[in-house]
Amino acid sequence: MMDLLKLLTRKKENSKDVAKERLKLVLIHDRSTFSPQFLEMMKSEIIQVIRKYLDVEEELLDIQLTKTTSEDGERIVPALVANIPIRAMRSGNR
Amino acid sequence: MGEVIVITSGKGGVGKTTTTANLGVGLALQGKKTVLIDTDIGLRNLDVVMGLENRIVYDLVDVVEGSCRVKQALIKDKRYDGLHLLPAAQTRDKNAVTPEQMEKLCDELKEEFDYVIIDCPAGIEQGFKNAIAGASRAFVVTTPEVSAVRDADRIIGLLEANDIRNPRLIVNRLRPDMVRRGDMMTIDDIIDILAIELIGVIPDDENIIVSTNRGEPAVADAKSAAGLAYRNITRRILGEDVPFVDLTAQENILTKMKKLFGFKPA
Incomplete structure (x- = not known):
């Protein structure tokens, strides 16, 4: 039943929305100037540092290289975007 | 001192050459001294789109190699006052020109012209590097x-990465339906x-093919929808604040009636 519903709603999805989603995903890869290994290495070191101070959900950690508009709004600049869910503050730090 | 604008896209066949030709004629019609440079060496086409293919004597490679003076290679378009074309070489390859030579040529041309418009080849190799070398502004064409995006x-x-800030976007061949x-x-x-930032939207328009068949850019055709879009971009280049018309707006009965009776949409 769920599958049937999915099939029906999927058919109704505009092809331009499919195009936009696919483009967004492919551009994340195109825009990153370094290799996945490099990103993984950086990620694990960032985690090590943060772990000293915070209890984080390591499996949900999301670090991506993307593009954003600079503060003066004049240029497109690369940006490292990290989403790090915190489970708890480590006690004794404050 | 003139301005050097490169028309580029990455992907081929999205309308760089058509855009270069139309903006060139558009700027000339606005009284600006304009020169168009075709940098697609080996696959030149700006000459046929402009309808000037029979008047080529010297080309871009002759100029940078010093076989002729710049003035000798410029083809004057007799239909539009102040418009010139520097055609690409057809029998050479992209490595016949270097970015340094292009920069020098652009510096020389902008002394004399209000606008230098460069038609960039597809791709990101040598031809692209040559085309952007002397430019201070860029228009990116996509469909x-x-x-293409x-x-x-x-x-x-x-x-x-090459210090050309604030490129502007031209979306070509939009199909409102x-x-x-x-x-x-x-x-x-x-x-x-x-x-x-956007600088123009060109609707898909059969007139472009007809005008290209004839070698007469559509920007000069008052009845062409694409021609109007190019005229608007020309005015934006000159600093005018031209509002963007929503080409995809649903037609209501009033505009349909007006169209039927031959009124131009406001």
């Missing part, structure tokens, strides 16, 4: 398709993805 994104990154039924990305979708 509302995944392949993806390549445009790559080009925008390369322009930034397809956008309305959700089968073509909207202008907002494309801007959202590419994150650069």
